[in-house]
Each structure stands twice: as C-alpha cells, then as structure tokens.
Amino acid sequence: MQIFVNGDSVELKEGATLIDLLEHLSLREAKVAIELNQSIIPRSQHAQQALAEQDQVEIVHAIGGG
C-alpha cells in the first residue's frame, strides 16, 4: 500500500503498523513524535496502530531553533 510520510510517498506491505514504518525508515530508536492523519498517536500505541492506504503520516523531532 502507498502512504505519505512527511509528504513523501512510501510503499509498505498491507497491515503494516507504525512500528513497522519506523523500522522501515530506520527510526525505531529515534526520539520522534508522530501524527497520523493529523491526530497524534502516542508512543505507547505505535505497535498497535495499523496503517491504511493513503494515510498521511508526519514524523517530527527536535532541531536547533531560537
């Protein structure tokens, strides 16, 4: 299935969860926050949260800023 992560198209197998996506992106250990279709998915729910075709995912982290 096709989903969009930070605006980029990503192909994942059917039934993939957010943890699968983080694994796919080598972000499993990264300190990030995730929105799925503009709703925040708490870290504790990443393993259960299934993804669906055309989902919009935002993955953010902290960077330098003033």
Place this chain on the structure above:
Amino acid sequence: MTATETPLTIAGKQYQSRLIVGSGKYQSFEQNREALVASGAEMITVAIRRVNLGQNKGEPSLLEVISPQQYTILPNTAGCYNAADAVRTCRMARELLDGHKLVKLEVLGDQKTLYPNVTETLIAAQELVNDGFDVMVYTSDDPLIAKRLEEMGCVAVMPLGAPIGSGLGIRNPYNIRMILQNAKVPIIVDAGVGTASDAAIAMELGCDGVLMNTAIAEAKNPILMASAMKKAVQSGREAFLAGRMPRRLYASASSPIDGTFF
C-alpha cells in the same frame, strides 16, 4: 551581598540563571553545547520539524547532545503564522518530550519583520492554556497585550526588544518598563539583543530574564559571547537590585569641598 535576590521561577520551577538560550544557527552540535555550558543557561529552546527521511542515519540528534534531564527544553512554535499551526506544533512537542507542558509560543506575522501576529497569538495562547500547557509567550512590546496574555494564564510574557535576529538591542525601554510595572508573571526580553550591553540594559530595566539565540550563535566566537552574556545578565540583574543613582543634568562632585587648603 544580594539581599533581595531570588531565583527565577517559571511554572513552579526555579532557575538560578536568568539567561535562556536558543539552539539555532550553530555550526555544530558541539559548538552549541559548548556555548550552552559557557552561558550558564538552564533552559534552551528547540524547534520541532519533520525528520529528514533517509538522511543523517546514525547521526546524533539534538536531544542526545543536549539532555532533557540536564536542561529544561523549551520547544518553540517558530515558523508558525497562525494559531492552528502553533497549537498543533505544541501538541507534537508535548508528545515528543513525554508530556512536557512548557512551550514557547510564537506566532509570526510576516517573514520580513518576524513581528508577532498578536491576534493569532492571543487565540493560540488561550487554546494552549485551556489544554494544560505552561505558555511562555513571545509578543510585541505593547503593555496592554502583555497584560492580557498574563491574565489568560501565560506563565511568562516575552516582549521583543527588537526584531528577531536583528541585534538592534532594546529599542523601546519605556514600553518594557510599562510592561514590568504591571506584571505579575516573569517578563523576559525575547529577541533583539545583539551584544552584552543590550542584555545588561534589559536586566537593569528590571526584566526577569533574557532569551537570545543569534547574538551568541552569530558572534565570531560564540562560546566567548555566551560567557559575556552570562556576565551581562548577572551584572544587569545586580545593578537593578542595587538601584542605580539618579540621573542629573549637572555634575555632582565626588570629593568633598570641605578641607581644601587653597
């Protein structure tokens, strides 16, 4: 020595340092970290941005270099031009930082001036306070707006001294004084400081703290400037507590007139 000095308290937490620093525009994490140490600051702002997919694998992230256990992380809403984006950014920051409630709200008006969009700032501040955030709010130096943000429940009000990144110093000290006279929450000058004397002026006016980024990060030697800013904030604070002498138009001799022999 300082009979009346008390720690800066923001949202119930005490800080010995009255200098808050940013983490933008540094050449490396290492330079940022060294400047942070030299500044003595206990609170540091960060921005919330998309992860670069497929890039920088294995590189440390900012929060690995600047530990949330050691420093109070102040996520900002820089880059937001409306209330909805700012609120959304704060909620992402709260999730990122494991329920952390302290945020720096800034809603900008346009890219040239980076002046605050005050109407959107007011909307976002109310929504964030209602949602349980501790809001430190960047705003204009308008005393009425500052008071309104305080009354809404913001934990600190942060008027600009001059536009963000301009280094022009405290351009309207009289407005800052008016804000201070009416304030019941910490007032922190955020933006405009260019060099150490600007930070000292903000503190001499009676501000509770100073927040700066570019003045340190864009100095030729950021680590030395961070050290200068630490001292400037401390000396400005002490001068404020000491109470300055009155300004006089004419001279007032320091040596006594009595006892002259000529």
